[in-house]
Amino acid sequence: MSGQIVRRMVVGGCVGLLLSGCVVAEPRPVVVAAPPPPPPVQAEVVPVPPAPGYVWVAGHWAWRGRNYVWVPGHYAVPAQPGYVWVAPHWAPRGGGWVWVEGHWRAR
DSSP states (O other): HHHHHHHHHHHHHHHHHHHHOOSSOOOOEEEEESSSSOOOOOOOOOOSSSSSSEEEOEEEEEEEESSEEEEOEEEEOSSSTTTTOOEEEEETTTEEEEEEEOOOEEE
């Protein structure tokens, strides 16, 4: 492997770690004024993990003002050893939909 590829993998791992954060508390739903229900989840081809210990975070639909936009999945490093990823999801509530953020949870 070339040095440039190794550097990209290390930088990507660090960025993934930073983006995954250390939030482990149960998230509160984010209220979104999204009148229609979200589309069905898209099938994704899950690539090979960049390194051991990475967890696949599946893609999801995000509400962007007037319509849903697909956000592709990615790999992330758990917030702490032994933690599992709880996927985000849309939940029907009060005649509309709310977005419940994904989060890391102890097994």
